[in-house]
Structures are given as C-alpha cells and as structure tokens.
Amino acid sequence: MRTTEITSYFGAEGFRVLDEFLFKKKASKTFILVDENTASCIGTFSNQLAHLDSDFDILEVPSGEESKSIEVVVQLWASLLEYGADRQALLINLGGGMICDLGAFVASTYKRGISYVQVPTSLLAMVDASIGGKTGINFQGLKNQIGTFSEPDAIVIAPMFLTSLSKKEWISGHGEMIKHSLLNGSDWPAILQLEASMNIEEEIRRSVQIKSDVVSLDFKESGFRKVLNLGHTFGHAWESLMLEKGTPIPHGMAVIQGLHLALALSQQDELQKELSGKYPWEFVNEDDLTQLWTNQLADKKNQNQSVQFVLLDRLGQPTIDNPVDIKRWMDCMLLLNQKVHG
Template sequence: MKTSHSYPFFGPDGYDGLDALLQELAPSKTFLLVDSNTTHCLSVFVPKLGQLDAAFEVLEVPPGEESKSLEVAANLWSVLLEYGADRNSLIINVGGGVVCDLGAFIAATFKRGIPFVNVPTSLLAMVDASVGGKNGINFAGLKNQLGTFTQPNYVLIDPDFLTSLPQQEWESGHAEMLKHALLSGTNWAEALQLEPATLALYEIQQSVAFKAAIVREDFKETGKRKVLNLGHTTGHAWESYAAVSGNPCTHGAAVIQGLHVALLLSGLQDEQYALAKRYPWIKVEDDALTPLWERQLQDKKNTRGEVRYVLLEELGKPIWDVQITREQWTQAVSALNSAS
C-alpha cells in the first residue's frame, strides 16, 4: 500500500488522481460506503472513474450520528467478512462527516487496516472530517470516544456535491471555516460573510490548507494540533446533551455554541459580538448546566481530570491546554445568556 495523502485533490484532477490510485492498488474488492442521503451521489461519482471495479458493493447506513456506534460498526465488519474482504480490499467513503468518520474507522480496524478513500459530500466533511486522519465512533453517549489516527490513501473534494446542500449542513461546514479563520487570524471578517451561493473553490481550499498544514506538523495531536479543538469542548458536550435530550442539533450548531464560550473566555468580546450577529447564542437553561459540565469532564483533551480549553490571546494566536474551572465556564454561559 502506497503512502497515504493528507492533502485533498479537487475537481476533475481529483478524479484523474483517484483513477490512477485505483489502477495502482488493484483492490481485490471495492466497497462504497454511503448513507441514505448520499446514495444519489453515486450516479455522479461512479461514471467519472474508469478504473473502478464494476463489481463494487454499496454499503448503506442510516444518516446521522446514530450510525457512529459500535453496533453499526460491528454490522459493517460482519458484512465485509461475508463478502470476503481481505487486506487488499478498498473502502471508498462517499458522504458527510458521519460517513467519513465511520468508514475510516471501519477501514483502519478491519484486519488491522485496509486502504480507504474519503469523498466528502458536505462542506463540513470537506473542510474537517475528511482531512487529518482522525476517525472514530461515539460511545457511552460521548462523542468520538473510540477511534484511531489513520490517514486516508486519498481525499477527493468535488464542490459540485454542494449544489443541493441543505442550509443546516452549510452552517455546519461554515462553523469549521469560522474556527479556521479565528485560528489563522487572516480572514475572520470575510469568513463571517460567506454564503452558500457565493462560496468559491479557493475559499474551501484555503480552509482545508490551513488544517492540513497543522496536521502535517502534529499528526498525533500531542501539541499544536490541539488548537483545532477551538470551540469543541463545549461544542461536543452541547451536541451529545442535545441528542439525549431529544432535541438533536448539527455538529456545526454545537461548535458555534462552543466558539461563543471560547471567545468570551478569551476576552474577545468584539469577535463574540460579531459571531452573535451572524449566529446568535442559544440560551442554556439552568437544568442543563450540570450535565453539560459533566460531559466536558469526559473530553478527550483533559488532563488529570481538569477541563482543558483552546483559547485565543488574539486573532491568529491560539493557546491550548488552558485549564477552565466550572465557575469560569458557568460565568461565561451566564454572561452569554444575559446578553442574548
């Protein structure tokens, strides 16, 4: 198996490169993983690949975070065994963040690792889930508790998939682009004004390139890569709490909540106000404070039972492993509630 790629390939050239990889790998069996929302993408994707094995199998999972579970993973491993998959088989993940996360985890763990390709179809997956080599599933009601660091063999980004993207899915991807803009400090004002109808390819490429550069520097997240968790400590807690409360939200909506908290804790009131004008803070009720904090105590980035945050000294100057107490967090949430 050839060295995997951490940087994506875009558009027509990306299809040519994937065709070349298919010819090089000559997989014994090829599996296309989709969910019921992205099955229709195959009618566009498959005809563009002359080297794709005509006898490929389609594996479809239900859409949504519920599919990032041990049960779904076990079912997929069983199906791979039933179809006679071996270490030279290939999985191509065609879908959003859930499909890319799940499919990469399946590939990384089946027979100790088989080749896989990510073909993100949502903005969130293009600028986040498909890039960086993280994969995983949820466990015990907590986000991404089981997973690996495994780079895909190839990432193909085709912006044409975004033409029918629902507004909520656009906002999920936009949240990650805003996070990258805060971290880089180069295009915060411009990123706030992005709209789906006018989103340009170079803007996607800029966001992807920022993340890819950090990943190359710190693949296993022992240092600088931790900055990519900006907004995600509160964000993941909010997302998992919303799910068990019967009022699920998108990953992006949860990250926006987390960015509000991180900006306030960083003392960047102007930036938090600008964010609120585009994406208002959602008030946190008093009875949600304890379960939200308890979920943050389970965050993977914590050390010695202390909740650790990524904050900003200023735009473009992130700091990580900042200990935040429950009192500090509660005061920030209270201030945001009062201002909303």
C-alpha cells in the same frame, strides 16, 4: 494539498487523480460505503471515473451517529468477508463525517488494513472529518472512544456534492470553517459572509490547508493539535444537552455556540461581536447551567474542578490547556445571555 503523508485533491483534478489511482491500484474488489442519504451521490461520483470497477459493491448503512457503532462495524467486516474482500480490496467512503470515520475505521482494521479513499459529501467532512487521519466509532454512549490513526490513499473534495446538503448541515460545516479562520487569522471576517448558495471552493481549500498544517505538526495529538478543539469544550456540552432535550443539532452548530464562549473567555469582544452578526449566541436557560458545567467536567482531561479551554490571545493566536473555574465560566455565560436579552 499535503496533509501529513497524503494529499487532498479538489474538484475535477480530484477525480482525475482518483481515476489514475484506480487504474494503477487494480483493486481486487471495490466497495463504496454510503448512508441512506449519500447513496444518491453514487451516480454523480461514478460518472466521473472511467476506471472505477463497474462491478463495485455498495455498502449502505442508516444515516446518523448511531451507525458509528461496533455493531455496524461487525456487519461491515462480515459483508466484506462475504463479498470476498482480500488485502487488495478498496473501500471508498462516500458521505459525511459519519461515513468517513466509520469507513476509515473498518478499512484500517479489516485484514490489518486495506486501501481506502475519502470522498466527503458534507461541508463538515470536507473541511474537517476527512482530514487528519483520525478514524473512529462511538462506544458506551461516548463519542469516538474506539479508533485508529490511519491515512487514506486519497482524499477527493468535490463541492458539487454540497448542492443536496440541508441548510443546517451547511451551517454545521461553516462553523468549523469559522473556527479554522479564528485559529489562523486568514479569511477573517470575510469567512462570515459565506452563504450556501455561493461557490466556496477556494475557502474550502484554505480551511483544509489550516487543518492540514496543524495536523502535520502533531499527527497524534500530543499537544498543538489540541488547538482544533477551539469551541469544542462547551460545544460538546451544548450538543449533549440539546440531544438530551430531544432537540438535537448538528455538531458544527454546537461548535458555533462554543466559539462564542471561547471568545468571551478570551475577552475577544470585537471578534465575538462580529461572530454574533452572522450567528448570534443562543440564549441559555439558567436552569441548564449546572447540567452544562457537569457535561464539561465529565471530560477526563479536566482536573481540580476546572475545565481546560482552548482560548485566543488574539486572532490567529490560540493557546491550549487554559483552566477555567466555575465562577469565571458562569460570569461569561451570563454576560453572553445579557448581550442577547439585554
């Protein structure tokens, strides 16, 4: 499947293509970047590849967003230097979106860029973070402030890694798949019926295709790519609030809450009702409304006290840059609350 310049490969075919790439590439040194949880995927991964350098070095970082930092980047640059990585070295990012973003940033900057491969192990990374060539780290408390646009040499998507993923992290990835389905119209509402116990390779493929199609039209996000922010304006505000309250939730779960609001603002009541059947709107305490509005306004793209939302004209028809003022926003928030609490 083509994204912009590169192709994503799935399952057994993915490993075959990667093995051939490893054979041809003849990297001077191979590194595998993992976090403390995805380290357990290394055995399964390496068993699939006859041409993986058996002398590969493992770079392991703590799991969690805190590792997407300049301090960890500096440590990784230092490790690459220490282990003698030259321009012909290869970095394999084996992990969730955190590892894919961090590793891609390190690879795209080390010695002006070395080869790297994305092997996403979380559902969110398979359908979203590994696709589209955005690399990045967090800076001064803000997400993805420093980064590059850079394409990997390959993306290998192997759903077998999902067996060890927690239910919450699975739902997080499902949230992004639901977003893709709303943007494109395909698989709706069947997408809502997916469960962690199912084989969802075909649905993952279609989700990847939707994101790839958007990215290929606007790689550097000068316009249309913004549709991928559907559900993210409120989603980010909700994610930050949950973090401040000491009850953090995975990104895609916050996006689901954001999708409810985007559908309500779009007056897509039927779609919002269908979404509620799978993942109901979470009641928002009225004391938190001001903080949530402020979190949304903090986004520099927002002007004149209104917040820009991606909305849907109808299923599969997103529009970008829709200004929403506090009155309209508040009405929708209260309406969604009423629907769950009568």
